[in-house]
Amino acid sequence: MKVNNMKTKFVLLAAIAAALTASPVFAATESAATKWANECGGCHVAYPAKFLPAATWTKIMSGLDKHFGSDASLDAQTSKAISGYLATNAGSGKHGESPASLRISxxxxxxxxxxxxxxxxxxKSPLVKSVANCGACHLGVAKGDYSERNIRIPGQGNRRNDD
Ligand code: HEC
Ligand code: HEC
Known part of the structure; x- marks a missing residue:
C-alpha cells in the first residue's frame, strides 16, 4: 500500500509540474527574457537593456529588417514580447542617452x-574585430557582467590584476 501511495503521489506531482510549465502565466513571465536572450544574442552578445533608454530600443525594434546592415526581423508576437522586456529594463540617468546611430558604442x-x-x-585589432564585440574584453557578458573586475583586453594580459 505504501509503495502504491508513493507512486500515486509522484504521478500527481509530475502532473502538477507539467501543468504549471504549460500554463500560459508561467510561460509568459519566463519567456520575454528568454526570447530576448535567444533572438538578440544570436549574432552578437545580447546587449543589456540597461545600456540604452526605452526610446532607443523602440527605434531599434521597429527597424529590425534593416538592422545595422542585417535583417534581424522577428514575428510580431516575439517582437512585442522582446520590446516589452527591453522597455521594462531600459537604462536611465547616465545610461539614458539616446544616440542618433542607435549604437551603445x-x-x-x-x-x-x-x-x-x-x-x-x-x-579594429583581429582579436576584437568590432567595438560592438563586447565579449572580446568583458569576460562576464553571458551573465550581463560588464564590471571593471571582469575585463581582459586580448593580447594585453589581465589588466585588472596588474594594477
Ligand atoms: C541577423 C543578425 C542579428 C540579429 C538577430 C540581431 N542583431 Fe543586433 N546587430 C547585428 C549587427 C551585424 C550589428 C553591427 C555590429 C558591429 O557593428 O560590429 C548589430 C548591432 C546592434 C546594436 C549596436 C551595438 C553597438 O555598436 O553599440 C544593438 C544595440 C543591437 N544590435 C541590438 C539588437 C537587438 C535588441 C536584437 C534582438 C531584437 C538584435 N540586435 C538582433 C546583427 C544582428
Ligand atoms: C577592447 C576591449 C573592450 C571592448 C570591445 C568593450 N569594452 Fe567595455 N570596457 C573596456 C575597458 C578597458 C573598460 C574600462 C575599465 C576601467 O574603467 O578601468 C571598459 C568599461 C566598460 C564599462 C564600465 C564598467 C565599470 O564598471 O565602470 C561598461 C558598462 C562597458 N565597458 C560596456 C561595454 C559594452 C556594452 C561593450 C560592447 C558594446 C564594450 N564595453 C566593449 C574594454 C572593452
Missing amino acids: DTRWFQREHSEEMDPSIF
Missing part, C-alpha cells in the same frame, strides 16, 4: 569609459 558614457586608458586601434 556611440553614447558619451561609452566613449568616456573606453577612451581613457585605451588606444582606439584595439577595437
Whole structure:
C-alpha cells in the first residue's frame, strides 16, 4: 500500500509540474527574457537593456529588417514580447542617452569609459574585430557582467590584476 501511495503521489506531482510549465502565466513571465536572450544574442552578445533608454530600443525594434546592415526581423508576437522586456529594463540617468546611430558604442558614457586608458586601434585589432564585440574584453557578458573586475583586453594580459 505504501509503495502504491508513493507512486500515486509522484504521478500527481509530475502532473502538477507539467501543468504549471504549460500554463500560459508561467510561460509568459519566463519567456520575454528568454526570447530576448535567444533572438538578440544570436549574432552578437545580447546587449543589456540597461545600456540604452526605452526610446532607443523602440527605434531599434521597429527597424529590425534593416538592422545595422542585417535583417534581424522577428514575428510580431516575439517582437512585442522582446520590446516589452527591453522597455521594462531600459537604462536611465547616465545610461539614458539616446544616440542618433542607435549604437551603445556611440553614447558619451561609452566613449568616456573606453577612451581613457585605451588606444582606439584595439577595437579594429583581429582579436576584437568590432567595438560592438563586447565579449572580446568583458569576460562576464553571458551573465550581463560588464564590471571593471571582469575585463581582459586580448593580447594585453589581465589588466585588472596588474594594477
Ligand atoms: C541577423 C543578425 C542579428 C540579429 C538577430 C540581431 N542583431 Fe543586433 N546587430 C547585428 C549587427 C551585424 C550589428 C553591427 C555590429 C558591429 O557593428 O560590429 C548589430 C548591432 C546592434 C546594436 C549596436 C551595438 C553597438 O555598436 O553599440 C544593438 C544595440 C543591437 N544590435 C541590438 C539588437 C537587438 C535588441 C536584437 C534582438 C531584437 C538584435 N540586435 C538582433 C546583427 C544582428
Ligand atoms: C577592447 C576591449 C573592450 C571592448 C570591445 C568593450 N569594452 Fe567595455 N570596457 C573596456 C575597458 C578597458 C573598460 C574600462 C575599465 C576601467 O574603467 O578601468 C571598459 C568599461 C566598460 C564599462 C564600465 C564598467 C565599470 O564598471 O565602470 C561598461 C558598462 C562597458 N565597458 C560596456 C561595454 C559594452 C556594452 C561593450 C560592447 C558594446 C564594450 N564595453 C566593449 C574594454 C572593452
